[in-house]
Amino acid sequence: PMKVIKAVQGALMRMLKSRIYSRSDYMDALVLLSEIFYKIRKEGLVSIEGDLDEPEKSAIFQKHPSFLKNHHAMEFMADTLRTLTITDIGAHEMGSLLDYEIEAHYEEALIPAKSIANVADSLPGLGIVAAVLGVVLTMKKISEPPEVLGHSIGAALVGTFLGVLLCYGFVGPLGRNLEHIANEDREFLMVIKEALLAFINTPSPQVAIEFARRVVPGDLRPSFLELESVVREAKKKQAWQSSSPKKS
Structure with missing residues (x-):
């Protein structure tokens, strides 16, 4: 279906352009959530x-451009807060509602992966078909010298090799x-869900x-003191920004 083709194209483009979630992405999301909660x-x-x-015009979100660019995470959090x-x-x-949304997004995100996996599973079979066709064509040359037959059979086996490769x-x-x-993506949304x-x-x-x-996730999790320090610094900046117009 065209929907699946477009989903595969979008997933491949995202895989080429985007990067895997890093420690700073999680830290940025946690600090943003803390500012909103305060x-x-x-x-x-x-x-x-x-x-x-x-x-895009919010003073809070402008300080976290990486999260702002994550459209689904942004929509997930915003819709929950609006609710x-x-x-x-x-x-x-609310927990059940968020679980349903996360699972729906996860199943939708798996469509390109499953489609490509199905294509991969079919490739060895196509290689075998190519090999069989090569053998059939070789049978026409059964009266040819061994050198010719060997070349033809080798070409037929290349199909199997390419399919497996x-x-x-x-x-x-x-x-x-x-x-x-x-x-x-699901792990990132789960962090937002637990905070909310x-x-x-x-x-x-x-x-x-x-x-x-x-x-x-353990390999990306900031320590308690590290997160507390960053959140405290963000609170100081937020308090200074909110009080500076009054001083002028």
């Missing part, structure tokens, strides 16, 4: 409506790489960010 606790949920409606502003949904119901050496790893990217749910349960920015930090 603003909500201080000024209420209504105070972030302008930031969510026009994130909190207009409903009185509980943490359990493309399957396990190129197309198969390509599909697994796309699956790896989909898994990393923790903030709903206990409206404490420190607790919510710590819940989210614990979900970050």
Whole structure:
């Protein structure tokens, strides 16, 4: 289907252009969430409506361009916060809703990987078909000298070799790489989900960010002191920026 073809094209382009989530990406997301939570606790949920409606013009989001460019993560967080502003949904119901959205996005992200994996699985079979056709053509030359027959049979076996090589050496790893990217997308969204749910349960920015930090993959997880230092510095800058107009 054309939808699958477009999805595969988009996934391949993203694989070539984007980079894998790094430690700084997770740190940036945690600091952004902490700034939003502190603003909500201080000024209420209504105070972030302008930031969510026009994130490109938001002073908070402008400080985190890498997160702003992650359109799905941005939409995931913004839609959840908007839901909190207009409903009185509980943490359990919100958790189920976020799980459904994450799984739906994950299944959609796996479509290109599964499609390419199916192509990879078919390549050895195509190689065997090419070999059989080569043998059939060789049978026409059965009366030829051994040198001619050997050349023809060798050409037939090249089809099998190419099928196996493309399957396990190129197309198969390509599909697994796309699956790896989909898994990393899900891990990133899970961190955002845990922060939001923790903030709903206990409206404490420190607790919510710590819940989210614990979900970050181990090799990318910042330490407690490292994150606390960055968050404290961000709070100082935010307080200075909010107070500077009053001094002028």
